[in-house]
Amino acid sequence: xxxxxxxxxxxxxxxxxxxxxxxxxxxxxxxxxxxxxxxxxxxxxxxxxxxxxxxxxxxxxxxxxxxxxxxxxxxxxxxxxxxxxxxxxxxxxxxxxxxxxxxxxxxxxxxxx
Amino acid sequence: xxxxxxxxxxxxxxxxxxxxxxxxxxxxxxxxxxxxxxxxxxxxxxxxxxxxxxxxxxxxxxxxxxxxxxxxxxxxxxxxxxxxxxxxxxxxxxxxxxxxxxxxxxxxxxxxxx
Numbered sequence: 001x002x003x004x005x006x007x008x009x010x011x012x013x014x015x016x017x018x019x020x021x022x023x024x025x026x027x028x029x030x031x032x033x034x035x036x037x038x039x040x041x042x043x044x045x046x047x048x049x050x051x052x053x054x055x056x057x058x059x060x061x062x063x064x065x066x067x068x069x070x071x072x073x074x075x076x077x078x079x080x081x082x083x084x085x086x087x088x089x090x091x092x093x094x095x096x097x098x099x100x101x102x103x104x105x106x107x108x109x110x111x112x113x
Numbered sequence: 114x115x116x117x118x119x120x121x122x123x124x125x126x127x128x129x130x131x132x133x134x135x136x137x138x139x140x141x142x143x144x145x146x147x148x149x150x151x152x153x154x155x156x157x158x159x160x161x162x163x164x165x166x167x168x169x170x171x172x173x174x175x176x177x178x179x180x181x182x183x184x185x186x187x188x189x190x191x192x193x194x195x196x197x198x199x200x201x202x203x204x205x206x207x208x209x210x211x212x213x214x215x216x217x218x219x220x221x222x223x224x225x226x227x
Binding site for chain 2: 004042046099100
């Protein structure tokens with residue numbers, strides 16, 4: 001039972017444009033959402049997070065939006081750079097102190113120069 | 114030091130072998146995790162240790178045996194594995210529980226069971 005879904009396995013954008021990666025979840029008990037980035041032969045690296053009390057969190061070129069009623073979140077990267085090319089995983093966990101984190105299947109982003 | 118290290122990077126073993134995967138962190142994290150990741154699939158949580166005690170076991174077969182000898186080390190002992198256990202095994206750690214804390218991942222051990 002996939003509780004976190006990333007329905008686009010891949011995304012290709014031109015350098016300088018916006019990349020939008022989407023994620024949907026089914027469990028209404030999820031309270032905290034994270035995006036991880038993974039390069040080949042490396043473990044996932046934390047990128048940005050958002051708690052359910054917010055609808056937006058911004059860190060430099062990266063912004064995460066949360067729509068709780070739709071159980072949907074998205075990651076915006078502006079402007080996209082070739083170094084952003086990686087697999088992006090959406091993840092979700094429950095209440096504070098809950099270590100059980102669930103991942104989506106990932107979206108492979110390719111940013112073309 | 115914000116790194117989680119895992120050894121070995123690659124491991125090939127037969128179904129009758131016994132081997133161990135090792136994970137180490139020196140960030141003072143008191144929660145440590147094992148995940149299994151198959152190709153084109155998300156990481157799947159296997160075990161969570163919190164303050165060196167096993168707090169989550171996601172119904173993992175007994176041929177996988179975790180151990181947390183101290184707050185910096187996490188092992189995964191493997192015995193009588195099956196070819197379908199071939200996967201990338203990821204270790205992660207996070208700050209002490211009680212708040213929202215992102216997990217820091219190691220590079221993984223690529224396991225092949227023949």
